[in-house]
Amino acid sequence: MALEIIESCVNCYACEPLCPNEAIYQAAPHFLIDPVKCTECIGDFEVAQCASICPIEGAILDELGAELNPPGSLTGISLEMLAKYQAAVEATYQAALEAKSA
Amino acid sequence: MELPVLNAGQQEASQGGCASHSCGSTDDQLSHLPEHIRAKVHNHPCYSEQAHHYFARMHVAVAPACNIQCHYCNRKYDCSNESRPGVVSEVLTPEQAVKKVMAVAANIPQMTVLGIAGPGDPLANPERTFATFRELSERAPDIKLCVSTNGLALPESVEELSKHNIDHVTITINCVDPDVGAKIYPWIFWKNKRIMGREGAAILIEQQQKGLAMLAERGILVKVNSVMIPGVNDEHLAEVSRVVKSKGAFLHNVMPLIAEPEHGTFYGLMGQPGPTHEELQKLQDACSGDMNMMRHCRQCRADAVGMLGEDRGQEFTMDKIEDMEIDYEAAMVKRAEVHAQIARELEIKDQARAAKTELVAIQGLKTDQPATRPVLMAVATKGGGVINEHFGHASEFLIYEASGSGVRFIGHRKTVPYCEGGDTCGDGESALDKTLRELAGCEVVLCSKVGYEPWGPLEAAGIQPNGEHAMEAIEDAVLAVYEEMRVAGKLEARPVVQQKAA
Ligand code: SF4
């Protein structure tokens, strides 16, 4: 029974000091949870602390691999809007490439 | 740094259009503050419009965590309130941060202020933030410390803040009404839970106001930042201004929302527009009836280094700092000398200004002259309060308003330098278009030099390029040009040519 931090973690440190079991540690390329120490906060808090402060949707998974903060749940940004974001980033990137080769 | 050429001798220059005691002064922003506050902020580049031409500041990015979410922020990047969106700062440990501050303070003796503003919320990282402050108060006691926060953890931090001799705190307050807050803050983390929507916003507002009052009670200066979000809190901000003033904030700084789809923020993706320069200025004017505004704020990045408006961060990366040999004692002595030198310059400038004011008072109000309309002028400067930047090299312009009652600083507008290399390089085309767009509303642009190529497009856009006042004090030059315009009969009516971006 343990949560897991995956690669979308942005290394913001927010979760690390909150863990009652010191299960979270800084690692490269992102923070990790020691599955042996993690208790999902049961007995200490009503809700898993790391998943309650993490600002990145999808960065923390439950023991079944499900996202604790699914897309849209924290930012209000829907999947559709997210696709728009990716298109905008891609366009900016392409423009930069073109400017460089010009 | 090049110290400014002071034009004390020019004070007799024609002041025809001037009809007020505030003539020539853009710094009356601070003039009505109580003396003890003025003494604290007069050499702080972020608080004093005058000081920001002379003194430098730096931020260290030691505070990555945040305890709230704002709709104008994408947490993959730095805090969007304290940094321009889309920026990622290298997070430092407190030890690294102290090392960096000591190195910068030794190399840039104009440095007076060290701030912690992110990249998350400093008070959501209390250990890292306070370890940095503790060490610095000991090792560089001449450097002022300041901190910016969203206010959620402020009440519990006031005690500790007052211990570290931190006399400046900035709180970002975008609203005092939870219904407005619900449209800005999707959630907060509070007492071990994530609290969504209006309920979270209500707690945040309560904590901000409580923290503000506690700081004011202890005599710690509080500045309030607000992000102006058209259609969300624009009409509400005058109320915010009133409330925070009554609680003891000494300055209110309204900043424009910056929201682009590529920043990946909620507002950016929703197409929420930021305010136009005109809307921002109108609101700042409406609020300044209530309280001081800080129009020269640059929304610096969380690891900015140097004078306001410049960023020398790249000269002080951790690996470069490792190789520097620094004599800290000597550096502190040098700083004291440079600060004293600048203080003398400013004093002379103040005296010149006072003399000028008197002169106008003696000459009377010149009521025989017809009323003149106000004119916006853009100025290219590298600092020092003088016109000393080429048009093509300027990455930002300071905007001044000249009118019958003198000159006042309005704000700054960022752009892409028209030409990085020389005055007539080939493909600066789109950069010039951007500059023309940014300068919309201005009728004159003052710079040390302006190339042949941009001259025509500037004139066509109704912006008169002017390189005749190079190395002159900004306010004197703006007044002189205004006077020329008056004599030429250009100030009676609105200009015929309406500026439009090319
Ligand atoms: S769920 Fe609780 S115990 Fe597990 S890592 Fe997160 S904070 Fe620590």
Ligand code: SF4
């Ligand atoms: S709070 Fe989320 S993003 Fe931040 S370090 Fe922890 S897992 Fe990573």
